[in-house]
Amino acid sequence: MGASKKDFFTDEQNEYAILFRALAHPARVAIVEYLMGVGSCICGDIVSELPLAQPTVSQHLKELKNAGLIRGNIDGNSICYCLEENSFEKLQSYISAISVKLQNKKQICC
Amino acid sequence: MGASKKDFFTDEQNEYAILFRALAHPARVAIVEYLMGVGSCICGDIVSELPLAQPTVSQHLKELKNAGLIRGNIDGNSICYCLEENSFEKLQSYISAISVKLQNKKQICC
């Protein structure tokens, strides 16, 4: 018991769950907001910005990267991170479709 | 260690993390999509639709409700659930702002 039943859901449902899960922590929300403000930066900048140790930040960056929300380019001995536009557009159209449908329907709940 | 450090982040960052967390499971994505399709339904309908036991579905519904993404109205001895428009609009404008900013900047990552 307790094992994930993700195999019983569609690939699309799992993909969106992975994207949302990547944003399901205030530290990762903060990283995204910071990257949105500065455009791009190295890991050390984020470590200075957040109240978290370097390995913890590194792990959060890894999760954002695995989910496809950020990209990291090697730049000398540091790594430059930035937001991945396509993934945010994908999320945007998904949420937007729900939002628009709800506005059009103006449904009453029971 | 391992304790959450949410107190070190802003209220807004925590609020969005809670919303995203509610969608961070394929079962809850499936519930939202189902509710979007049918408008509103009772818990039993979702139990029939998903490959999960009744207590598990009830728990997922509770999480979506706590996050403010769905609403439940008592209807006799059953409970009628539907999507909460405001929360999806809030998510929509948040993601949309990021997406638009990325499109405008056309930034190159390092």
Added chain:
DNA sequence: TTTTAATATTGCAATAATACGATAAACTTT
């Protein structure tokens, strides 16, 4: 009132996520 129906809650086992010290890996600078 007894039975049936629909959900929620409890308790527990299994798994996943969070955080960070210690350390490794890789590149720069001296």
Added chain:
DNA sequence: AAAGTTTATCGTATTATTGCAATATTAAAA
């Protein structure tokens, strides 16, 4: 080459999430 800089990985403790059987709760129906 040696030392310094930057980031990733490992190991581990703690906490949170997931899933469901059993049970409780609440309201309708008989």
